[in-house]
Amino acid sequence: MIRTVLRTEHVTMQFGGVIAVNDLNIVVKEHEIIALIGPNGAGKTTAFNDITGVYTPTKGRVIYTKTNGQEIDITGKKPSEIAQLGIARTFQNIRLFKDLSVYENVLIAKHLHLKSNFVSATFRLPGYKKEEEAMRADVERLLKEVKLWDVRNEKASSLPYGKQRYLEIVRALATEPQLLLLDEPAAGMNPKETAELTDFIRQIRDRFKLTIFMIEHHMDLVMEISDRIYVLDFGTTIATGDPAAIQNNERVIKAYLGEDEDA
Numbered sequence: 501m502i503r504t505v506l507r508t509e510h511v512t513m514q515f516g517g518v519i520a521v522n523d524l525n526i527v528v529k530e531h532e533i534i535a536l537i538g539p540n541g542a543g544k545t546t547a548f549n550d551i552t553g554v555y556t557p558t559k560g561r562v563i564y565t566k567t568n569g570q571e572i573d574i575t576g577k578k579p580s581e582i583a584q585l586g587i588a589r590t591f592q593n594i595r596l597f598k599d600l601s602v603y604e605n606v607l608i609a610k611h612l613h614l615k616s617n618f619v620s621a622t623f624r625l626p627g628y629k630k631e632e633e634a635m636r637a638d639v640e641r642l643l644k645e646v647k648l649w650d651v652r653n654e655k656a657s658s659l660p661y662g663k664q665r666y667l668e669i670v671r672a673l674a675t676e677p678q679l680l681l682l683d684e685p686a687a688g689m690n691p692k693e694t695a696e697l698t699d700f701i702r703q704i705r706d707r708f709k710l711t712i713f714m715i716e717h718h719m720d721l722v723m724e725i726s727d728r729i730y731v732l733d734f735g736t737t738i739a740t741g742d743p744a745a746i747q748n749n750e751r752v753i754k755a756y757l758g759e760d761e762d763a
């Protein structure tokens with residue numbers, strides 16, 4: 501049986517009078533690519549924040565299964581603890597160190613993840629050097645695999661927009677996650693960049709044996725790549741299914757048409 505990597509059980513998030521997420525029950529299995537879609541304000545980012553510890557859900561639980569099969573209730577754990585367990589995420593807005601190089605951006609992500617201690621870093625204590633060399637070798641390998649090695653010395657801010665978005669994903673990969681959460685990875689991309697990103701997501705899923713859960717508005721990408729899709733509208737799950745089922749679902753069509761009419 502295919503292992504469940506993440507599940508939410510009745511996750512609900514209320515902000516004052518607004519129920520941003522209402523009784524969310526999502527199952528993400530090993531090696532799947534799952535998409536969470538829905539009109540603006542449907543509750544997608546709030547759901548991600550509930551899963552990654554930014555928020556503690558008002559109700560419900562988030563259960564994660566480690567690679568060794570151990571289930572852990574991660575509800576309300578700190579974001580850093582959740583990252584340590586093997587869940588990495590990217591954000592809607594790019595969060596790179598703009599003035600640092602591509603290489604440094606990835607190395608820092610790795611450093612932070614491994615919690616390298618600043619004292620030993622400063623004084624170059626025994627043990628530190630080896631650790632540092634191993635980290636640098638890992639970063640080199642990773643940058644070569646994702647074809648960013650040639651631009652390793654460029655400032656992050658000098659990269660074309662699409663490449664900056666890749667770099668965000670690569671920073672997440674540097675933490676060697678089992679589960680990767682992508683919050684609108686194609687935001688602001690043109691159709692060509694979006695098509696390239698579609699291939700890239702598939703490649704990294706296979707190459708790094710990842711499970712991927714993403715929020716995305718670009719329907720071409722979602723429909724081409726997803727094994728399953730969850731659709732939220734006003735916090736409530738209005739449909740679940742494979743891309744063909746979702747495309748033909750009347751409630752989904754109505755939710756999106758409603759958005760167009762309002763726009």
Ligand SMILES: Nc1ncnc2c1ncn2[C@@H]1O[C@H](COP(=O)(O)OP(=O)(O)OP(=O)(O)O)[C@@H](O)[C@H]1O
Pocket residue numbers: 515518519520538539540541542543544545546547
């Ligand atoms: N910190 C907060 N405090 C109060 N209300 C919030 C907060 N975060 C989100 N909300 C509300 O919860 C609802 C869901 O917002 P959320 O950002 O999760 O939607 P979304 O589906 O990610 O939208 P988008 O596609 O525009 O990013 C909205 O009504 C929003 O105003």
